[in-house]
Amino acid sequence: MGKPKGKGAGGGSDGGLRVAGGVQKKSQKKGPNTGVSGLEFHKSKGQHILRNPLVVQAIVDKAGVKSTDVVLEIGPGTGNLTVKLLEKAKKVIAVELDPRMVLELQRRVQGTPYANNLQIIHGDFMRVELPYFDLCVANIPYNISSPLTFKLLAHRPAFRAAVIMYQHEFAMRLVAKAGDNLYSRLAVNTQLLARVSHLLKVGKNNFRPPPKVDSSVVRIEPRHPPPPVNFLEWDGLVRLCFSRKNKTLGAIFKQTNTLQALETNWRTYQALQGNAGAAAPPAAAAGGIASLGAAAADDDAMEDDAMDGDDDNDDAMTVDGGAGGGGGGGRGGRRAGGKVSPEFKELVMKVLEDNGLDTNRSSKMSQEEFLQLLALFNAAGIHFA
Structure with a gap:
């Protein structure tokens, strides 16, 4: 039968x-959001696992991992990238928040020749204290891209390079140059501290579950040593300049609220130092660098800058002045009864006009020009933090 x-x-x-x-x-x-181990991936936690082995290998190759390197990986997930890094590096330090992924990572390397070369730190990357590492290679949660980047750049001792997968649009903003549509405070702050280059674009279908956007791999090489600037002052200046990046500096610095905030700082420094040309007090480098991580959120709030015309009408926008020397680009009207002394307004415009900077626009200014602008203002006793 x-x-x-x-x-x-x-x-x-x-x-x-x-x-x-x-x-x-x-x-x-x-299930639509499960991998080979049956783990459910949570989009809300930024868990998009890179599944294409060719892309994983390309990232490791472009990172230039040496046999003597200690490599930091952020958010290793199920370990697709981790395993490849372990094959090349002396040691891999993996920072993972999800306990399920920690157990999966331990299971995956158990019994392999390099099991003892993996150190897992279970915790939130933004809260843990990072140990020494030579190289960072990671497919990160995109919702913490900016603060994560600046936490890395603030780390001491400085590492050799980071090769990181970002959301494609964020990556393009990181590498944008003066004159590009995406040139922003984020690009200026990042490129002050590091050389940044785009390596590889990765389509959304290379992940499980697929994100809604494409991704890109970026290489970040910290500058050794970092530039000798007060980072809180620097951020105050750049924040103000990019409040309307297509307006001239002359128009931006004529705004009443901007002048009020700067004059308050000016008089404070005069009182504390006894003369208008006193230098700003030093700021802790790591804390100052880490504070730049708010740049992306602020840039998102000002995306319409790219649509601005070149109208230099002083009343078009006023900055919400405050102790930070310009605040975050608020759009309210002038504060009632606010006054700026003629001598201070004349001082500000003299710095700009005497150095031919009053007609410059932030969207087209290089790092060197921003550094020059900060130095000139500070020399005149004008501070931004």
Whole structure:
């Protein structure tokens, strides 16, 4: 007698497993957000696992991992990238928040020749204290891209390079140059501290679950040593200049609220130092660098800058002045009753006009020009923090 159609060994007519009380159907597919280990990936936690082995290998190759390197990986997930890094590096330090992924990572390397070369730090990357590392290679949660980048750049001792997967648009903003549409405070702050280059674009279908956007791999090489600037002052200046990046500096610095905030700082420094040309007090480098991580959020709030015309009407926008020398680019009207002394307004415009900077626009200014602008203002006793 022939074998009944559709039956496996000991199975039911539908190919399922026969159990007490009937036939248990086999599940032929995994959930949409599960991987080979059956783990569910949470989009809300930024868990998009890079599954294409060719892309994983390309990232490792472009990172230039040496056999003597200690490599930091952020958010290793199920370990697709981790395993490849372990094959090349002396040691991999993986920072992972999800305990399920920690267990999966431990299971995956158990019994391998490099199991002892993996150190797992279970915790939130933004809260943990980072140990020494030579290289950072990571597919990161995109929702912390900016603060994560500046935490890395603030780390001491400085590392050789970071090769990081970002959301494509964020990556393009990181590498944008003066004159590009995406040139912003984020680009200026990052490129002050590091050389940044785009390496590879990665389509959304290379991930499980697929994100809504494409991704890009960027290489970041910290400058050794970092530029000798007060980073809080620097950020105050750049924040103000990019409050309307297509307006001239002359128009930006004529705004009443801007002048009020700067004059408050000016008089404070005069009182504290006894003369208008006193230098700003030093700021801790790591804290100052880490504070630049708010740049991306502020840039998002000012995306319409790219749509601005070149109208230099002083009343078009006023900056919400404050102790930071310009605040975050608020759009309210002038504060009632606010006054700026003629001598201070003349001092500010003299700095700009005497150095031919009053007609410059932030969207086209280089790092060197921003550094020059800060030095000139500070020399005149004008401070931004």
